[in-house]
Structures are given as structure tokens and as C-alpha cells.
Amino acid sequence: MGQVPITFIRQVLALISYTPLLDDPKFPEDVKKRAREILAGCRGGSVGSYTDSPGIEIIRKHVAEYIQRRDGGIPCDWQDVVLSAGASDGIKAVMKLLINEEGGKKPGVMVPIPQYPLYSATIAEFNMSLAGYYLNEEKNWGLDIKELERSISEAKKTTNVRAIVIINPGNPTGQVLSRENIEEIIKFAYKEKLIIFADEVYQDNVYAEGSKFHSFKKVLTELGEPYSKMELASFMSCSKGYMGECGLRGGYAEVINLCPNVKAMYLKSISAMLCPTVLGQAVMDCVVAPPKEGEPSYATWKKEKDSVLKSLNERAKLVADTFNSIDGISCNTVQGAMYAFPQIKLPAKAIEAAKAKGQAPDAYYAFELLERTGICIVPGSGFGQKPGTYHFRTTILPQTEKLREMLEGFKKFHTEFVKEHQ
Amino acid sequence: MGQVPITFIRQVLALISYTPLLDDPKFPEDVKKRAREILAGCRGGSVGSYTDSPGIEIIRKHVAEYIQRRDGGIPCDWQDVVLSAGASDGIKAVMKLLINEEGGKKPGVMVPIPQYPLYSATIAEFNMSLAGYYLNEEKNWGLDIKELERSISEAKKTTNVRAIVIINPGNPTGQVLSRENIEEIIKFAYKEKLIIFADEVYQDNVYAEGSKFHSFKKVLTELGEPYSKMELASFMSCSKGYMGECGLRGGYAEVINLCPNVKAMYLKSISAMLCPTVLGQAVMDCVVAPPKEGEPSYATWKKEKDSVLKSLNERAKLVADTFNSIDGISCNTVQGAMYAFPQIKLPAKAIEAAKAKGQAPDAYYAFELLERTGICIVPGSGFGQKPGTYHFRTTILPQTEKLREMLEGFKKFHTEFVKEHQ
Numbered sequence: 001m002g003q004v005p006i007t008f009i010r011q012v013l014a015l016i017s018y019t020p021l022l023d024d025p026k027f028p029e030d031v032k033k034r035a036r037e038i039l040a041g042c043r044g045g046s047v048g049s050y051t052d053s054p055g056i057e058i059i060r061k062h063v064a065e066y067i068q069r070r071d072g073g074i075p076c077d078w079q080d081v082v083l084s085a086g087a088s089d090g091i092k093a094v095m096k097l098l099i100n101e102e103g104g105k106k107p108g109v110m111v112p113i114p115q116y117p118l119y120s121a122t123i124a125e126f127n128m129s130l131a132g133y134y135l136n137e138e139k140n141w142g143l144d145i146k147e148l149e150r151s152i153s154e155a156k157k158t159t160n161v162r163a164i165v166i167i168n169p170g171n172p173t174g175q176v177l178s179r180e181n182i183e184e185i186i187k188f189a190y191k192e193k194l195i196i197f198a199d200e201v202y203q204d205n206v207y208a209e210g211s212k213f214h215s216f217k218k219v220l221t222e223l224g225e226p227y228s229k230m231e232l233a234s235f236m237s238c239s240k241g242y243m244g245e246c247g248l249r250g251g252y253a254e255v256i257n258l259c260p261n262v263k264a265m266y267l268k269s270i271s272a273m274l275c276p277t278v279l280g281q282a283v284m285d286c287v288v289a290p291p292k293e294g295e296p297s298y299a300t301w302k303k304e305k306d307s308v309l310k311s312l313n314e315r316a317k318l319v320a321d322t323f324n325s326i327d328g329i330s331c332n333t334v335q336g337a338m339y340a341f342p343q344i345k346l347p348a349k350a351i352e353a354a355k356a357k358g359q360a361p362d363a364y365y366a367f368e369l370l371e372r373t374g375i376c377i378v379p380g381s382g383f384g385q386k387p388g389t390y391h392f393r394t395t396i397l398p399q400t401e402k403l404r405e406m407l408e409g410f411k412k413f414h415t416e417f418v419k420e421h422q
Numbered sequence: 423m424g425q426v427p428i429t430f431i432r433q434v435l436a437l438i439s440y441t442p443l444l445d446d447p448k449f450p451e452d453v454k455k456r457a458r459e460i461l462a463g464c465r466g467g468s469v470g471s472y473t474d475s476p477g478i479e480i481i482r483k484h485v486a487e488y489i490q491r492r493d494g495g496i497p498c499d500w501q502d503v504v505l506s507a508g509a510s511d512g513i514k515a516v517m518k519l520l521i522n523e524e525g526g527k528k529p530g531v532m533v534p535i536p537q538y539p540l541y542s543a544t545i546a547e548f549n550m551s552l553a554g555y556y557l558n559e560e561k562n563w564g565l566d567i568k569e570l571e572r573s574i575s576e577a578k579k580t581t582n583v584r585a586i587v588i589i590n591p592g593n594p595t596g597q598v599l600s601r602e603n604i605e606e607i608i609k610f611a612y613k614e615k616l617i618i619f620a621d622e623v624y625q626d627n628v629y630a631e632g633s634k635f636h637s638f639k640k641v642l643t644e645l646g647e648p649y650s651k652m653e654l655a656s657f658m659s660c661s662k663g664y665m666g667e668c669g670l671r672g673g674y675a676e677v678i679n680l681c682p683n684v685k686a687m688y689l690k691s692i693s694a695m696l697c698p699t700v701l702g703q704a705v706m707d708c709v710v711a712p713p714k715e716g717e718p719s720y721a722t723w724k725k726e727k728d729s730v731l732k733s734l735n736e737r738a739k740l741v742a743d744t745f746n747s748i749d750g751i752s753c754n755t756v757q758g759a760m761y762a763f764p765q766i767k768l769p770a771k772a773i774e775a776a777k778a779k780g781q782a783p784d785a786y787y788a789f790e791l792l793e794r795t796g797i798c799i800v801p802g803s804g805f806g807q808k809p810g811t812y813h814f815r816t817t818i819l820p821q822t823e824k825l826r827e828m829l830e831g832f833k834k835f836h837t838e839f840v841k842e843h844q
Binding site: 005015088 | 432433436437439468507510514540543547661668694699701702
């Protein structure tokens with residue numbers, strides 16, 4: 001992600017990889033303690049050994065404690081926690097459980113539009129059917145229950161809708177769902193007997209004032225029965241948050257209320273792939289159980305974490321404000337995650353020019369931008385958007401100075417582009 | 423695997439994880455050089471960044487150079503090399519390309535019996551059909567072309583056979599295929615238009631005198647056209663060999679002669695999973711490009727490698743010899759890999775006792791062994807075996823003293839078990 005690595009995480013990795021460093025006085029005691037604890041969970045005391053397929057027990061327990069803390073004490077059973085090589089791996093492993101056809105109908109999965117393409121790719125790979133529901137751009141990309149109802153009644157004609165995916169905070173849309181909205185979604189899912197896939201990998205990335213992350217697990221539990229007994233899978237990753245350790249492939253799924261037979265099948269199915277990378281598991285451990293106040297690594301960790309999140313926060317505002325200052329572009333508040341998904345009004349002449357080139361209008365716009373300025377955005381058509389509207393996804397990840405420069409170049413390009421196509 | 427880690431690999435991991443160690447005089451210069459080289463291939467110089475989905479370019483190039491060296495100079499294009507999170511991940515990604523049904527028939531894959539269960543699990547997951555062929559126990563688990571022909575003509579009745587899996591050196595059977603046998607298999611695959619899946623993860627594990635590892639790539643290329651133009655995927659892993667770094671999840675596939683459209687689909691399909699773990703990629707790099715003579719880490723690396731392989735070699739003999747010394751057990755020479763798959767003659771009374779318990783006879787035997795001695799073997803029925811024969815898989819991995827102890831306990835158990843069931 002281009003951000004500076006968190007020292008605590010990287011020191012633990014170094015020590016568990018090369019254990020003679022455990023005796024090196026350079027490393028703080030809490031790093032050593034953590035490294036020893038992880039190694040004690042590894043067979044033969046080595047990260048080179050296979051672990052249990054759902055991950056190392058002590059790390060699963062740390063994850064469960066993290067979830068319990070996050071959700072204000074609502075219990076989490078560590079046996080419901082399954083570690084994975086990044087969230088993608090975890091999502092695919094759970095979605096695989098839906099593959100079976102019933103009554104000659106393909107299983108269907110409700111997915112937001114715009115969506116993160118992992119979902120469409122996985123659903124296609126598993127020969128399932130995607131039932132898209134549009135996020136409401138006017139309500140800062142919230143979920144309209146009416147739209148969910150329209151989508152499912154359309155999908156039911158041909159498919160057996162089994163699950164709903166919600167990405168919160170949103171990718172590529174950057175919204176953070178309100179508690180009320182989450183309650184409505186849970187009730188909708190209950191009525192329709194849907195398993196909820198809560199993609200919550202951006203749970204640490206909430207910026208906007210008044211926005212707060214509410215986990216589906218917490219809301220569903222607090223709603224009480226019958227909702228608290230619903231099947232829910234929630235996913236987390238080491239690739240986002242303040243750590244951004246994408247390449248190390250750490251993640252977990254918490255899967256609750258699964259029918260015991262299905263759970264057994266789930267655990268059996270992941271065992272074919274042996275185990276997620278032990279070093280990725282270790283990163284997850286450091287993320288869910290960071291240094292505590294009073295421990296030697298705490299101050300550095302806190303400083304590094306706060307600095308990354310503060311900067312992302314500033315950039316979230318900078319990006320939305322700058323786009324909104326450009327005529328013909330409108331951008332919702334980036335409440336969370338790492339992206340903005342602004343809408344662009346394209347002149348009729350630009351749409352014609354795109355057609356002549358055999359390109360989607362937003363792809364044409366993106367290619368022009370890339371060629372003229374070197375700035376790379378992803379056209380909205382890659383994520384899905386309401387017909388007749390045009391968007392693009394951009395990220396708030398570049399460092400502030402680079403981002404400022406990029407936004408200036410963008411503004412200049414857009415003005416010229418519109419002028420040329422008037 | 424319980425073996426001592428290779429210092430060079432672990433030092434490189436430590437340095438790329440925590441880069442301030444690059445300035446630590448404790449680490450040899452070649453380790454630092456390698457770490458810098460890998461980091462230079464990472465975006466932003468960090469192992470925390472996503473890499474290209476097929477892996478870091480410099481590592482793919484090192485793999486290609488390794489393959490070229492291994493195969494006596496036969497060229498390897500680094501763009502045919504795709505890194506993966508262990509061999510299993512690589513095998514699944516290539517097998518996925520066969521999923522499409524044609525003419526209402528499921529795609530079929532020929533798989534040895536006994537086999538490594540990843541194949542049966544993957545084929546079931548992808549809703550394909552497994553066409554088993556029996557390995558010839560009398561010919562030290564070689565492949566009989568007549569048996570391949572029997573198997574495919576049987577399978578063709580209901581499926582569209584697309585591929586053949588060969589595990590060489592064999593898991594669980596420990597054979598190393600002769601060059602002649604490989605030539606026959608290639609010609610058979612050519613005649614039947616099959617893609618060859620060469621599971622060659624044990625290529626460094628060859629022990630028996632007169633046995634030598636021949637890669638399918640080399641033999642197929644040396645056979646010349648038309649064979650040299652056949653589609654072949656070969657798989658390698660960091661989990662075996664002398665390094666045994668299972669938990670770090672490194673591996674690669676070399677896929678040659680693939681139709682360009684299929685290759686494009688292959689690369690697109692792996693991109694949904696972003697990238698294999700960067701630290702696993704780094705381990706693969708150290709395996710394919712170990713320290714060279716004259717470099718500071720060479721002597722230690724050589725000593726560690728030789729010591730592991732020498733010990734495995736001794737244990738391979740010890741295991742086969744001991745089993746052959748037990749009345750009612752016969753074991754082929756463990757020519758390679760890490761396992762023995764001995765045959766046991768079970769008394770009729772034992773078979774009855776198993777039936778009464780609702781267990782497979784070899785499973786009954788294995789449970790009795792476990793309960794009475796604590797020794798764990800895997801019954802042959804888990805891997806497949808000719809009807810009416812009984813086997814078990816055991817490994818040569820425990821350290822020699824432990825292995826000796828285990829074999830003694832085994833011998834005592836077997837004698838008692840047979841006496842009781844006479």
C-alpha cells in the first residue's frame with residue numbers, strides 16, 4: 001500500500017522467521033514474548049510446519065478476544081474463527097459452501113453495485129448467479145430496502161437466492177453504514193433466509209465525523225432472537241486498516257450459527273489446502289493483539305498507527321472536497337475505507353467519441369486521463385453503476401503531497417476534456 | 423516437517439521482513455544482497471505490497487534459470503512460470519481451466535491409485551470426474567501403459583478425459599519413475615490428447631541407487647516434435663526437498679505450450695486472488711537460487727542440505743528394510759519422496775472384526791495400532807488401493823532415533839495383532 005510498515009509487526013515476523021534473533025538485545029521484550037508465544041503454537045516450534053487448517057489455536061483465540069472487545073463484550077467463540085490467506089481466500093472458502101443447485105436452479109448471491117470484483121469473479125467461477133442491488137448514491141451509497149426487494153424478486157425468477165454480500169465500510173464507495181441501515185438489512189436477510197456475508201475488512205478505516213463502524217455480528221446479536229441465530233460470516237484482513245500488509249496475506253473469517261453439518265464440510269474443504277501461510281497468521285495476531293499500554297512497543301505502535309489513520313483521514317477529505325470543487329464531478333463524503341467513487345457528467349460528444357472507439361464512455365475518459373497525465377483511475381463500469389451514469393474509482397492511498405499534485409493534474413485535465421467535447 | 427530450518431532461507435526472511443536488519447553486521451553479505459534484490463522487486467520496496475499475481479518478476483526469472491539448469495540447458499521462459507502459495511494452490515489454479523463441460527460430458531482427470539488426496543478433493547470440488555489408474559506394485563509402483571489404457575477407455579464412456587496426473591517421485595508410494603516409463607506416459611498422453619500434470623514436488627528427494635529424477639519437461643522436449651509441443655504443467659513446492667518449509671506456502675507452476683487464450687484466462691483467474699504470499703515467494707527464490715560456492719553462506723547451506731538429505735536417505739532404507747523384516751508386511755524400495763506404502767496381509771479374523779465395527783480392514787488395523795502404541799499411520803483406503811489388498815502410508819520424516827523406536831513398537835504390535843486374529 002506504499003505506507004510505512006508497523007515496526008511491531010515486522011519485528012515479530014523477523015524473530016519468528018529467524019529464531020536466533022530472540023536473543024538479540026536490540027528487540028523489545030514484548031516483541032520477543034509475542035514471537036515466543038506464536039512459535040509455541042507452531043509444531044516443532046517452527047513457522048515452517050503446517051498448522052491446523054483453520055490456523056494456530058492461540059491466534060484464533062486472540063482474534064476471538066479482539067472481536068469480543070470490538071463488539072463491547074458480545075461473546076466470540078474462537079472455534080468460529082478461521083484464519084485465511086487474506087480476506088479473499090476466506091470469502092471464497094465460505095462462498096464455496098453455497099455451490100449446490102436445488103430444484104435445477106443455480107444458487108444466487110446478492111452483491112452491491114458498484115461492487116468489489118472478487119465477488120463477481122468468484123460467483124462466476126463457482127457457476128452461481130449474481131443478483132445485483134444498486135447502492136443509493138443520493139443516500140451516500142446506503143442500502144435501500146426497496147431496492148433489495150426489487151433485486152431479490154427479480155433474481156428469484158431464475159435462481160435460488162442464498163446469500164447477501166454487504167461491504168461495510170464500502171469498496172469502492174467509501175460509505176459507512178448506519179446502525180439503522182444494518183438493522184434493516186438484517187431483517188431483510190432474515191425474511192428472505194439469506195446468509196449474510198459481511199465484508200468488514202475496512203473496519204479500522206472510518207474517518208467522517210458522526211460515522212462509526214458497527215459490525216453485523218454486534219447488531220444482529222443485539223437485535224436478539226430470531227435474528228441472533230442467523231448465519232453470518234464476517235471477514236477481516238491484514239491488507240487494510242492502518243497496517244496495509246497486503247503482500248503478507250493474513251485474514252480471518254468469523255462464521256456463526258452455521259448448521260453443524262455445513263460447518264464440518266467447511267472445515268473439511270479448507271483442509272485440502274493444508275493451512276494459510278503461518279507468517280500471514282502471525283501478522284493477523286499482531287493486528288488483533290497489538291502492544292498494550294505500558295509495554296515497550298506501545299508508544300511506537302501508537303504513533304505509527306495514529307499517523308497512518310490521521311493522514312488517511314485528511315486525504316479522505318481532500319479527495320472528496322477537490323472533486324466536488326470541479327464542475328461536472330460530484331463525490332460523496334468518503335466516510336471510510338480507502339476509495340472515492342465520484343460521478344462524472346460526460347458531454348454528449350464524449351459519449352459519441354467513446355462509442356466510435358468501441359469503449360465505454362467512462363473507460364474512454366479514463367484512458368484519455370491516463371494518456372495525457374499519467375494518472376490512473378478505474379472506470380466505474382469495472383465495478384458496476386446505474387445505466388446512464390458514469391463514475392470512476394480512485395484511492396486515497398498516495399501520500400498527501402503526491403495526492404495534491406494528482407488532484408491538480410486531474411482538475412486541469414477534466415476542464416480541458418469537457419471543453420474539447422462541448 | 424520437524425527438520426531444522428535452512429539458515430540462509432530464514433535469514434533472508436528476517437531481513438526482508440524487518441529491513442533495519444540490512445545494516446546488522448551479524449548477517450552475511452550474500453544474505454543481504456539477496457534480501458535487497460527481493461525488496462527491489464517489491465513495490466515500494468516492501469514485502470507488504472501486492473506483487474503481480476504470477477509473482478515477482480526477478481523470482482520468476484530465478485525459477486526459470488533453476489529449471490534450465492536442472493534440465494541440462496533446455497530453455498525455460500520465465501513467463502511460463504507462475505508462483506503460488508504452495509504447490510496445492512498452483513495445481514488447483516491450473517486444474518480449474520479444465521472445468522468446462524463439452525457435449526454434456528464432465529471433464530475427466532486421470533489420477534493414480536494410490537493418490538495424494540488433493541486430487542480427488544479438487545476434482546470433486548470442481549464437479550469433474552476422477553478416472554483412477556492403478557500403479558503397479560509389482561513394478562515398484564511404476565505406470566503400466568495397459569492399465570492407463572484400461573482406465574481411459576472405461577472413463578471415456580461417461581467423461582471427456584482431459585488430463586493425466588503423475589506424481590513423481592510418488593506420494594504416497596515413494597517410487598521414482600524411470601526415463602523409459604516417462605517416455606511411454608508422454609506418448610500415451612499425446613495419443614489421447616491429455617494435458618500432463620507433473621506433480622514433481624519431491625524432485626530433490628531421490629535416495630535409491632540407480633534412481634534419478636527426470637522431469638517431464640526434459641523428457642518431453644528431448645522426444646522432439648510432436649511431443650515437445652504438448653501442454654504440460656509441472657509443480658514444485660518449498661514444503662518438501664531438503665527445506666521442508668510447509669508453513670511458509672511457497673511454490674510454482676511451469677506451464678508450457680498452453681493455447682494463448684487459455685493462458686490469458688489462467689492469468690486472469692489467478693488475479694482474483696491478488697498474489698501469493700510475498701514471503702512464500704521469497705522462500706521459493708532461496709530454494710531455486712541457493713548460495714553459490716565461494717559465497718559466505720555456501721558452506722553452512724551445503725552442510726545443512728546434505729545433512730537433511732543424507733538422513734532422509736538412511737531413513738528411507740531403514741523404513742523399507744524394517745517393514746520387509748516383519749512377517750506379513752511387504753514394502754517396495756523407497757526410491758524417493760518421503761513415504762512408504764507397505765502392503766499388509768490381514769488375517770481373515772481381522773477382516774471380520776473390522777466389518778463388525780463398520781470399519782475398512784486397514785482402518786481397523788490403523789486404529790488398533792494407534793490405540794495400543796500411539797503410532798499414527800494412514801490406512802491405504804485413504805489413498806486408494808487394489809480391491810482386496812491392504813496398505814498403509816507412513817513417513818520417513820521422524821528423526822532416526824524416534825523412527826527406530828516407532829518401528830520396533832510397530833513390529834511388536836503387528837506380531838501380537840496377527841496372533842490375536844489367527
